[in-house]
Amino acid sequence: MFCKIIKGDIPSKKIFEDDEFIIFNDINPAASTHVLLVPKMHLESLNELDNPVLAGKMLLMIPKVAKMLGIQDSYRTIINTGTSAGQSVLHVHIHILGGKYIGTPK
Numbered sequence: 001m002f003c004k005i006i007k008g009d010i011p012s013k014k015i016f017e018d019d020e021f022i023i024f025n026d027i028n029p030a031a032s033t034h035v036l037l038v039p040k041m042h043l044e045s046l047n048e049l050d051n052p053v054l055a056g057k058m059l060l061m062i063p064k065v066a067k068m069l070g071i072q073d074s075y076r077t078i079i080n081t082g083t084s085a086g087q088s089v090l091h092v093h094i095h096i097l098g099g100k101y102i103g104t105p106k
Contacts, residue, residue, distance in 0.1 A: 002091040032099030071098030
């Protein structure tokens with residue numbers, strides 16, 4: 001599905017795009033701000049990510065995205081690996097969530 005979003009075959013609410021990544025709103029948000037950072041290179045899961053340059057770029061992109069979305073002071077990142085861990089799309093991606101309090105209420 002993400003490869004079709006990257007190609008433009010499936011519409012998305014795009015936040016950012018360059019030659020290596022696309023960032024768009026999650027269609028089932030778990031927080032008031034919930035985007036997905038997806039590399040354009042198809043890798044099924046984190047287990048296939050053996051490129052340290054790409055991995056580093058992905059991690060360094062997260063705070064930039066958080067700042068762009070105005071959640072730089074408090075956000076959560078999630079990478080699900082494997083279907084039993086909650087990975088519903090078999091293309092590595094990072095969830096970036098923020099906005100309203102997203103932890104356990106006190």
